[in-house]
Amino acid sequence: MALFRYVRAGDIHEAHARAATPGALYIAGGTDLLQLVQERVAKPAEVIDVTRILSSDIEDLGGGLRIGAAARLREMAEHPLLRQRFPAVAEALLGSASPQVRNMATAGGNLLQRTRCLYFRDVATPCNKREPGSGCSAWDGQNRQNAIFGGGPACIAVQPSDFAVALVACDAQVVLASPGGERRVGLADFHRLPIEAPEIETVMEPGDLITAIEIPAEAAQRRSRYLKVRDRASFEWAVVSCALSVRLEAGRVAEARIVAGGVGTRPWRLQGVEAALADQPLSEAIITDAAQRAADGAEPRRHNAFKVPLLVGAVRKALREFARAEGVQP
């Protein structure tokens, strides 16, 4: 391991002050950061351990939930209220990483994990995310795993968090402790598109620390599920995934959030699918038609065009399974 200093912040003020040190990075579970150090992608001079100052509690928030940023993936996935109110989130977590990593990785760190793009993690190649201005090797390279939504010639790296995709479907907010005070950002607006500055991945400002994730009670009025398609049965990132959160009224779709993972430079709302489902019954014909709209606006590259029909199929399957589970389709 390359050398760096380790310090433990005593409280959030100390963490903010320490974060101004040149080359300093926060560390929580460390499961992504230490891989990046090993691969020479990240070169911190100092890591600031924040795990002992952040809450790991999962609390009832008037029918919603507040998740402390230091909660481990396993603690969240096994939490009865999370499983009951937001099953898509629990399913996304159980389908993430390995049992060992789920014991280590935290809620906050999961949202900040870096892309699995081959070129980002290979320091021998150009990458605008790693070396701003050096170019994008994936645009005309081995781009099988790259994004079909939200990218451009500067970057087509997928944001790989399953958790984030499910949280967007559940209207979650990120609570940030900034040096200037606390603020909240909707998770749908948390990750930035890699258009002007691919190296800046979120709306967080220097020193900002994620302290909690809040899921509102209104989202618990909808039923949710998460479907993940991957290259092997377990311990693998999504090739495509689909989180859906739907409320039916008298057999018709009263409200729907359909969000795709593995395909976007950030969690990708499929608004065409949502529009096609609005006020409709979940019949086979409606589902088939709506799922087709998952392809709206897709911009595949040479090696990832297969993701377009795969995503359509995943959305169709998720909707069918949802309809069956809700007893509105045989």
Next chain:
Amino acid sequence: MSQDGRALDVELRVNGQSRRLSIEGSTTLLDALRDRLHLTGTKKGCDLGQCGACTVLLDGRRVVSCLTLVAQADGRDVTTIEGLAPEGELHPVQAAFVEHDAFQCGYCTPGQIMSAVALIAEGHAGSDAEIREYMSGNLCRCGAYTNIVAAVRDAAAKMA
């Protein structure tokens, strides 16, 4: 923990014994176990958290020690393959691996066994499919998976 530039003093409880170490902040738990404490049963495979050969228990929960800083384990309990059973005896999971020939080269085996011990404690040995899913963080390049599943199933039954 005292902090003085790069050198840190930490204290861990490893296999029931208190161990004090002065380490670099960037030292992983894996390197500290192997190179400083000479507990070489814990193996270094990928060093990237992807193979599971370095699995140990931290406060009773399985983690990959290659992605754990020893500073993060300060004040906590670490169990390695050496600490599973008293000297000269085998833990039921170790005995089941021998009985079922659940390895070829043996390099991934300590990590497989630590993971299996945790899996059984977590209550995830309910079916072969569940065992496979919850052993997915441990790779075996020899492909001894069939016998590993049999060993875990058998050990879980004997420990019930």
